Amino acid sequence: MHESAANIFINALLANNFVLAMFLGLCPFLGVSGKLETAFPMGVATTFVMLVASLCAYGLNLLLTAFQLEFLRLISYIVIIASSVQLVEMVLKKYSPALFRALGIYLPLITTNCAVLGVALFQTAREYDFVQSMAFSFGGGAGFTLALVLMASVRERLQLSDVPSVAQGTALSLMLAGILSLAFMGFAGIGG
Amino acid sequence: MNSEAILPQTTPAAAMIRTLGLLSAICGLIIVAAYQLTYDAVQENKRIAVERAVFKVIPAAKSIVEYSALPTGEVEVIGAGGATPPGALKFYAGYDAAGRLAGIAAEGAAKGYADTVRILFAYDPATSSIPAYSVVAMRETPGIGDKILVDKDFLASFPLEAKLSADLKALANAIITVKHGSKTKPWEVDAISGATITSRAVGKAINDAAQALLPRVAPNLDKLKEKS
Amino acid sequence: MSQPAGKMSARNWDEFMEGVWRQNPVFVMVLGMCPTLAVTVSGVNALSMGLATAFVLVCSCGLVSLLRKLIPKEVRIATYIVIIATFVTVVDYVIQAVSLALYDALGAFIQLIVVNCIILGRAEAHASKNPPMAAMTNALGMGVGFTIGLLALGTVREILGAGSLFGVSLFGADFQPWVIMVLPPGGFFVLGTWLLFFAALERRKQRKLAEATQNA
Numbered sequence: 001m002h003e004s005a006a007n008i009f010i011n012a013l014l015a016n017n018f019v020l021a022m023f024l025g026l027c028p029f030l031g032v033s034g035k036l037e038t039a040f041p042m043g044v045a046t047t048f049v050m051l052v053a054s055l056c057a058y059g060l061n062l063l064l065t066a067f068q069l070e071f072l073r074l075i076s077y078i079v080i081i082a083s084s085v086q087l088v089e090m091v092l093k094k095y096s097p098a099l100f101r102a103l104g105i106y107l108p109l110i111t112t113n114c115a116v117l118g119v120a121l122f123q124t125a126r127e128y129d130f131v132q133s134m135a136f137s138f139g140g141g142a143g144f145t146l147a148l149v150l151m152a153s154v155r156e157r158l159q160l161s162d163v164p165s166v167a168q169g170t171a172l173s174l175m176l177a178g179i180l181s182l183a184f185m186g187f188a189g190i191g192g
Numbered sequence: 193m194n195s196e197a198i199l200p201q202t203t204p205a206a207a208m209i210r211t212l213g214l215l216s217a218i219c220g221l222i223i224v225a226a227y228q229l230t231y232d233a234v235q236e237n238k239r240i241a242v243e244r245a246v247f248k249v250i251p252a253a254k255s256i257v258e259y260s261a262l263p264t265g266e267v268e269v270i271g272a273g274g275a276t277p278p279g280a281l282k283f284y285a286g287y288d289a290a291g292r293l294a295g296i297a298a299e300g301a302a303k304g305y306a307d308t309v310r311i312l313f314a315y316d317p318a319t320s321s322i323p324a325y326s327v328v329a330m331r332e333t334p335g336i337g338d339k340i341l342v343d344k345d346f347l348a349s350f351p352l353e354a355k356l357s358a359d360l361k362a363l364a365n366a367i368i369t370v371k372h373g374s375k376t377k378p379w380e381v382d383a384i385s386g387a388t389i390t391s392r393a394v395g396k397a398i399n400d401a402a403q404a405l406l407p408r409v410a411p412n413l414d415k416l417k418e419k420s
Numbered sequence: 421m422s423q424p425a426g427k428m429s430a431r432n433w434d435e436f437m438e439g440v441w442r443q444n445p446v447f448v449m450v451l452g453m454c455p456t457l458a459v460t461v462s463g464v465n466a467l468s469m470g471l472a473t474a475f476v477l478v479c480s481c482g483l484v485s486l487l488r489k490l491i492p493k494e495v496r497i498a499t500y501i502v503i504i505a506t507f508v509t510v511v512d513y514v515i516q517a518v519s520l521a522l523y524d525a526l527g528a529f530i531q532l533i534v535v536n537c538i539i540l541g542r543a544e545a546h547a548s549k550n551p552p553m554a555a556m557t558n559a560l561g562m563g564v565g566f567t568i569g570l571l572a573l574g575t576v577r578e579i580l581g582a583g584s585l586f587g588v589s590l591f592g593a594d595f596q597p598w599v600i601m602v603l604p605p606g607g608f609f610v611l612g613t614w615l616l617f618f619a620a621l622e623r624r625k626q627r628k629l630a631e632a633t634q635n636a
Binding site for chain 1: 450451452453454455457458497498501502505506508509512513528531532534535536537540600603604605606607608609611612613615616619620623
Binding site for chain 2: 514516
């Protein structure tokens with residue numbers, strides 16, 4: 001397709017936000033967005049994994065198509081993602097142990113984050129070239145971080161509000177997400 | 193006390209490799225078996241879907257031949273189950289009952305509101321126009337975006353003029369979607385009020401595909417006129 | 421040997437119902453949210469996604485359970501993922517062979533079943549520690565529970581957002597659909613409302629229990 005990289009980035013960030021419009025990455029979105037100080041590093045770590053996954057998926061796809069092994073696509077993508085997450089874990093452990101401890105269990109859980117596999121699958125389905133793929137994954141990761149930070153900010157404030165106890169917890173987060181999603185619908189068409 | 197009993201045992205490398213090898217073999221077998229068993233049914237489904245779409249945009253067609261337009265400027269027939277060579281564009285030639293060319297159809301895609309909008313449009317070489325189009329796949333908003341299927345003013349934009357420029361390298365006038373009610377030229381698509389994004393996607397999809405394909409098809413029309 | 425057999429089927433039923441009600445993946449554990457919200461725009465899509473996930477669940481847990489003594493614990497997560505990916509690939513081709521229209525409607529979310537936390541969670545928590553029959557029964561219960569959750573969402577969104585149920589128009593041509601229900605915000609709102617409803621039910625039950633123990 002002939003979308004420009006800038007448009008792809010803006011769309012992935014706002015109009016087709018990965019969390020609020022495409023429903024990718026919801027488990028960490030509902031799980032980690034309680035506090036702002038964990039939400040932002042989680043978003044950055046996920047964005048980094050998405051970039052690596054996008055890169056590897058692009059290369060893998062070229063290889064698989066050349067050898068007509070398309071039926072191995074899903075397995076090879078998920079193995080690459082699992083390996084990338086292992087790599088990121090090892091790098092973080094060595095160079096930033098504080099961050100590694102802060103993220104805790106959520107780091108290996110990035111493997112099962114639909115957003116990471118989703119980037120790889122969508123860029124393959126839309127037949128993006130290299131630059132478009134990078135813009136797409138970077139925009140997607142940034143959009144994920146944006147949604148996470150927004151959600152965390154609101155939830156932190158809500159802790160001081162008088163929410164009926166029957167609505168507390170996940171039900172409240174979902175309602176919040178619905179309102180955020182509604183707001184983001186206003187960005188439609190911003191990416192040309 | 194035997195110290196070995198207290199320490200947790202790590203799996204020896206040989207056992208790990210053996211198990212992973214066994215696992216890969218089992219999984220590989222399952223995938224290949226599934227692929228082979230479903231291959232014929234999937235190909236048949238795809239063929240039926242293509243046929244239905246092409247017959248819809250080229251009503252006079254009774255049979256279809258798949259072609260690929262190579263970057264070198266030639267066209268060649270794609271055999272059954274064959275793949276498009278890299279850099280080539282796929283198109284369908286529809287032939288009527290007497291074996292004469294009834295029209296050409298090709299796919300186009302562009303980003304709509306929610307996701308990609310994929311369309312199939314027909315090209316009539318005799319009048320250098322695009323008489324019709326149909327939607328192959330879309331995820332637009334029901335009741336708003338899907339008006340492109342039924343809106344009278346939108347559909348009345350067709351046939352679109354698709355003449356080639358003097359040097360035959362591109363369309364003389366790019367196909368473009370204009371605001372609802374402001375269509376003046378035969379190559380403009382009248383957008384649906386309230387569904388601008390989806391309307392623009394259809395216009396862009398047709399334009400991008402036609403700009404790339406028609407210059408390659410035009411020099412080969414004689415070759416396509418009779419069913420080979 | 422009717423007594424042990426009776427006990428065994430009672431235990432199997434218990435395993436099955438655990439996934440359906442007590443640990444319902446959608447309403448209780450709130451797992452596998454991505455496909456739940458994305459594909460439940462209609463009853464048919466919801467049902468198909470539920471069945472596909474149930475198939476992958478049962479087969480993966482069965483294979484994991486069969487191989488549980490052989491899988492080295494250092495690489496067990498990666499192994500589970502490969503097994504799950506295998507069966508998702510199978511489901512992917514089966515759906516394409518059955519109906520291309522359904523395949524287009526479900527889109528990338530068929531392949532995203534691989535990262536559905538429910539399946540990995542079951543494999544890790546249950547299938548790796550239990551014999552095949554028990555593992556598959558529990559997996560089937562989870563799959564059925566997941567399908568019920570998806571259907572609860574899909575039917576509500578379809579009725580409100582399109583005025584139909586499984587494609588059958590309910591309110592006639594003059595119905596003004598509540599379009600937002602079939603768009604992303606609607607998914608969030610409907611699931612939130614269901615969770616609210618269940619929380620209210622749970623509250624009521626707790627209050628009745630407290631009253632009963634007080635009066636006793």
